[in-house]
Amino acid sequence: MKVAVVKAESYQSRTVNEAVNKAVDLLGGWEKYIKKGDKVLIKPNMLTAAAPEKAVTTHPEVVRAVIKAVKSQGAYPSVADSPGVSNVKKTAVKTGIWQVCEAENVPFVIWEKSRTYPCPEGKFVKHFELAEMIGDFDKIISVAKMKTHVFMGVTGAVKNLFGCIVGTNKARFHLRMQKHSDFAHVMVDLYYTLNPTLNIIDGINGMEGQGPMSGDIVNPQIIIASENGFAADLVMADKMGFKAENMPIAKAAIEENRSALLTEIETVGDGKDVKYVFKRPHTYESMQDTYVPKFILKLGQNQLTARPSITSACIGCGRCARHCPPRAINIKERKAVIDYNKCIRCYCCQELCEHQAVELKDGLILSLLKKIGIYKA
DSSP: EEEEEEOOOOOOOOOHHHHHHHHHHTOOGGGTTTOOEEEEEEEEEEOOOOOGGGGOOOOOOHHHHHHHHHHHHHOEEEEEEOOOOSSSHHHHHHHHHHHHHHHTTTOOOOOOOOOEEEETOOOOOSEEEEEGGGGSEEEEEEEEEEEETTTTEEEEEEEEGGGGSSGGGGGGHHHHOHHHHHHHHHHHHHHHHHSSSEEEEEEEEEESTTTTSSSHHHHHHHHESSHHHHHHHHHHHHHHTSSSGGGGHHHHHHHHTTOOOOOGGGGEEEEOOOOOOOOOOOOSSSSSGGSSSSHHHHHHHHHHHHEEEEEOOOOOOOHHHHHHOOOOOEEEETTEOOEEEEOOOOOOOHHOTTTOOEEEOOOOOHHHHHHSSSSOO
16 A cells, blocks of 8 residues: 655645646556546535635645646546535635636536435445435545644545535534544545545645644645545654544544554655644544543533633624534624533534634543543543
C-alpha cells in the first residue's frame, strides 16, 4: 500500500498542477485509475460558503488540477458536494469551485434527490441514502482538505465522503451514532459503499485546533495521494503530529481489518519525511468511549464531556438551531441558548457556526480527570 506526499509551496496553478500529477505518477499514473470514456465524480470538501484562503474547503486550484488530469485521459469529470447547511450554489461560488468548473467547461452537479445504496457488509449500516446521481458515475475521486476535527480528531479523504449524503440528512447519523467510535464505524461503511478510485488531500494550507471550520490556518505545503483513503488519512494524521492509528476512523477501520497499519504503508515523494505539530482540537474523544459506567455518564454528562458554549460573538442568526440534530438550541433575545439535557455533544453547532461563536468547554469533572491523568485527549 502506497501513499505519495509531494511538496507544493503555493496555490499558483502551475505549482498545484505539477504537485498533483507528480503525486499520482508516484502511484502509477492517471492511466492506472482513469480510463477513456469514464464518467468521473470529483468530490471536494465544501463544508460551507467560505473563501479559499480560509482553509475550510478544498482549494479550487486543486480541484482544477484534478479536472484537467481526468480530461487528459479522455474521461468526463463532474464536480459535486452537498454541504450540510449552506446553499449549494452559493457555497460553490464562494469557495471558487463553481468558477473553476465554468472555466474548465465541466458540470457542477447539484444533488437534490437521494436513493438507497446497499452496504451488505456494513457493521453499523446496511444501506445508505446517498445522492441519487452518484450511481451515474464510473469512478469517484475524493479531493479532501487537511484539517483537524473536533469530533473525529482529523478529517481527510474518508470523512470527506460524508458529503455524499444530501444536505440535512446527515443529522440523523449524529442522532443515531452519538459515540465517536460508532460514528467512525459508519464512516468505514460509507467508504466501502462508495469505494473511491483515488484519494487526494489538499494540504498546501490546512487547519489546526478547532477544525473543521473554526481553527487556525497552517501551511504544511503538501499534497497527499493514495488509492486507499484510510492509508492517505493515516499518513496525513501522522504528518500532523497525531497518533494516527488512534484517530477514531482509522481505529475503527483497523479493528475491522479494513485498513493497513501505518508501518505497513510505503510513503513516497519529496514530502515523505516532513512532520508538523498541529494544535489538537479541544476534544475529539468522549467519555462515552471510555470505561466510565453508563449510569455515571447519565448522571454527570454535563461535567464528563466537553460541552458547546455560546460566546458574545453570537448574532442570533439561528443557523445552529435550524441544524442541531436533537433540536437542543433555541434563539432567545437574539442569542443561541443550548438545552444541555438534549445536547448530544456532536458539536455540529461549533462546526457550522460562521461567526466562531461556539466554544467547547470541559466540565469540572472532566477537567479534573485530565489533570490527574485518568483521561487523556
